[in-house]
Amino acid sequence: MTDLNRRKLLTALVALGGASVLNIPAVYAATNELVITTYGGSWEKFWRDTLIPGFTKETGITPKLDIGLGRVYTANMRAAGKEDPPYGCLMFNEIYAQVLRKEGFFEKLDQSLLPNYQDLYPVATKASDGYGAVGLISPxxxxxxxxxxxxxxxxxxxxxxxxxxxxxxxxxxxxxxxxxxxxxxxxxxxxxxxxxxxxxxxxxxxxxxxxxxxxxxxxxxxxxxxxxxxxxxxxxxxxxxxxxxxxxxxxxxxxxMWDQTFSICANTPAREEAYKYLDFVLGPIGQDLLMREFFVSPVNKTVEVPEDLQKDVPVFGAAMDQFxxxxxxxxxxxxxxxxxxxxxxxxx
Missing domain, CATH: 3.40.190.10 (Periplasmic binding protein-like II)
Structure with missing residues (x-):
């Protein structure tokens, strides 16, 4: 879809539905804004109150957040089609990621745009064959x-x-x-x-x-x-x-383990922003924030689990080979x- 056609689509949708139509993830994608995903409850609160502000502070990018579950994201991606994904970076369990990856909805990660990818434990990269990275591991x-x-x-x-x-x-x-x-x-x-x-x-x-x-x-x-x-x-x-x-x-x-695989959607108009977001999640700041909030095991080798957290986060270092x-x-x-x-x- 050309930029002109995107603008025409946006204008038409706003005329039909008013400003509230902008809550539709596909419309965010049409305006080149980065759309990311998470779950409801404490997940949404953490993303809005902590993770997104931290990412915005580092990059100047303020993404839009869509709340749902893996089966909903899968349905949304299929409905939108591979050419017009409703998200830039999609997070959900590997059991769902495997399906959409096989169907060609994600691009193979450009590691030159993900400096922190090189510091990940093998468990965070091996399942996706280069098409995604596990950003959260709950052992x-x-x-x-x-x-x-x-x-x-x-x-x-x-x-x-x-x-x-x-x-x-x-x-x-x-x-x-x-x-x-x-x-x-x-x-x-x-x-x-x-x-x-x-x-x-x-x-x-x-x-x-x-x-x-x-x-x-x-x-x-x-x-x-x-x-x-x-x-x-x-x-x-x-x-x-x-x-x-x-x-x-x-x-x-x-x-x-419960895993959360992060993938870059093929053909997203917010590709550069999506890579910056994923690199932030995989990096020391993002992983430290996630660890302290959810007691998840950091997937980045450079992140140390402080002694006062090791009772609650006992799986790190060599133990990351036990999955x-x-x-x-x-x-x-x-x-x-x-x-x-x-x-x-x-x-x-």
């Missing part, structure tokens, strides 16, 4: 109530083999990527690899009844409805701050079957 280990379990777990196998944990286990359901990771984890530990889903499903059946949630595990842990679950270290830190007797460990077999690699293409290609079989075992 998932085994969280537990220290007052409800006599011996702390050390292994994912304890969830199957420790009789004390029977009937007291929480799991994220199959809608959440952590549920899919847990299936692949069972397949890897007890089968021939993460793609040995037959073994994985068989092992899930052995767990018996479990408490399921699609997002919030903290309430069940706080009330004592569960004693153990795959848990985000940052969420355990917040429960600990509230005075709850909880802890989280790095299992022998490795860590799961398990997942096959999101497998999960996406068999999503309906996987959801059906999970729900046959645990219920929807």
């Amino acid at each position: 998932i280990g085994i969280g537990y109530r220290t007052d409800m379990i006599s011996a702390p777990p050390t292994s994912w196998k304890d969830l199957w083999e420790n009789e004390e944990l029977k009937g007291r286990l929480g799991l994220y359901n199959i809608v959440n990527s952590a549920g899919k990771m847990f299936l692949m984890l069972a397949s890897k530990i007890y089968g021939s690899g993460i793609d040995d889903l037959e073994t994985g499903f068989a092992k899930l059946k052995e767990l018996g009844p479990v408490y399921q949630t699609d997002f919030n595990m903290s309430t069940a842990m706080a009330t004592g409805e569960i004693a153990v679950a795959p848990f985000d270290f940052g969420e355990i830190a917040r429960l600990r701050e509230q005075g709850l007797p909880v802890d989280c460990i790095i299992p022998d077999e490795g860590l799961m 398990i690699e997942w096959d999101w293409e497998l999960m996406n290609s068999r999503s309906e079957e996987i959801a059906r079989r999970w729900n046959e075992i645990f219920g929807a």
Whole structure:
């Protein structure tokens, strides 16, 4: 689309819908403004109050922020088409990024425009094959109530083999990527690899009844409805701050994680601004801000976790090699079957 046509489109939309039409992300893109994404709640507040002001101070750029979820961003990108993306830099989970990357919606990163890319841990770059970078990592280990379990777990196998944990286990359901990771984890530990889903499903059946949630595990842990679950270290830190007797460990077999992959949308008119934003997120300032707000593990090797934060952010340095690699293409290609079989075992 030429600049003239963009201006005509903008003029027509404003005439039809008034100034409020400018809240549509696609229109932001048409005016060459940088549009970035995040989630609602505490994420939106942090982006508006801290991250964006920090980025603006460094670069003089004030981006527009769109709030949503991965499935919404995916639908928006497909609706807009590859030639007119509604965003400049898109953040969402790798399970969604893998799909749009395969469909050609993102450009291969120009590393000359991302000086901080060279300082990233391998876990932040290997999955995207140069088409994105993980800017946030929330490590998932085994969280537990220290007052409800006599011996702390050390292994994912304890969830199957420790009789004390029977009937007291929480799991994220199959809608959440952590549920899919847990299936692949069972397949890897007890089968021939993460793609040995037959073994994985068989092992899930052995767990018996479990408490399921699609997002919030903290309430069940706080009330004592569960004693153990795959848990985000940052969420355990917040429960600990509230005075709850909880802890989280790095299992022998490795860590799961919630990741946020950042990608530059192909054909974005705000390409230069998008690269500056991504470099800020990946750089020392952005990573330090994110670490202190969400207790995430910094993906930039130059960022040190201060001693007073290491209890809440224990995964850094050499421990960044302990994340398990997942096959999101497998999960996406068999999503309906996987959801059906999970729900046959645990219920929807």
